[in-house]
Amino acid sequence: MSDGLRVIEAVIVFVVIAVKVGILICVCRRRNQTDSRPVIPGSKFLTLAIDKFLNDMEREKPIRFTDQQLRIATDNYSNLLGSGGFGTVYKGIxxxxxxxxxxxxxxxxxxxIEEQFMAEVGTIGRIHHFNLVRLYGFCFEKNLIALVYEYMGNGSLDKYLFHEKKTLGYEKLHEIAVGTARGIAYLHEECRQRIIHYDIKPGNILLDRNFNPKVADFGLAKLCNKDNTHITMTGGRGTPGYAAPELWMPFPITHKCDVYSFGMLLFEIIGRRRNLDIKRAESQEWFPIWVWKRFDTAQLGELIIVCGIEEKSKEIAERMIKIALWCVQYRPELRPIMSVVVKMLEGSLEVPEPGNPFQHLMGAVTFAHPVQDSQTYNTTTTSSGSFVMVTNSSIICATPIMRKYEIELASRNV
Known part of the structure; x- marks a missing residue:
């Protein structure tokens, strides 16, 4: 009897081992089939660099979709959300x-196309923040290169500032400004590698169903080592009217170019209008300079009335005006870092009186009282938080040729 039990036990053990081996073989075969990923016909289509890049990105968790999956999700690309120089965006489910x-x-x-693909996936694909649009995945096939983002139910900020009835009050616009600043601060100061966006503007600020802002469109973005404070660039980046002056000149570039663009965005939030509007009086043709003149001559009351700002939002608007003037200072080192901008917008940090950021554009224009020397922010972090030390600095005026060049760039605002 004991011998019979031993035989039965041996048979059972043998069967169990055989089943496990069979399962292991099946799993290995499936993995090999998955790893082979025969979704891209033609080995010549992908370079070794892009192939390595895609493999690295898969380890960072974005999902790789097939052309067929996206065609089904978008109902054969039938629901158009928008289009531009970068391509076309469709709604999918x-x-x-x-x-x-x-x-x-x-x-x-x-x-x-490959450069833009790698810029977007290589930056936003590696990070997560509430005020940055989320990248779900991508498709990279012979006939389709696409990025799959979370759907933002309320579209982009520009339509609420320029194209529709002014449905957003200043309290909500202030919240949008704060959220946008937080997203940019995260890119600059909290990522393993600093990310410079290069194209901050209302069209690239998306709003979810609760009007929470998320920075989007990283097609121009660039990763850089935080230890390298300056970047050498070939060719201009960004959108004229929002791009910092140094982006269009042979000068070193820093993350402060995003601060400048955010300042221009703030002006458009304050006025709920484009900074350049040819339909308005000549004195208001470029809104930031018009704002500075009202600020410099203590006539903010006129600005409040012209912009339709309610009395309850007056304090918020005046704070945003001063912050915007700080952000667009001509010299990058005079602009605050974005974490300081966040604190000033929130009201937890006092906003000093800004100097004239447009002195290099105004030539011999005089005001009711002399323009003060500009100030610069040096941010020091302590165990109790951050504080700001302000020191004096002088403005270096541009040559007449540079002045003319910059005015022409500003007039090309889109």
């Missing part, structure tokens, strides 16, 4: 009910 925005990349060359 997955079988689990998740709504997405599928950006199909297009460009003048395969190289430019």
């Amino acid at each position: 997955f079988t689990n009910g998740t709504m997405v925005a599928v950006k199909v990349l297009r460009g003048s060359s395969d190289k430019k």
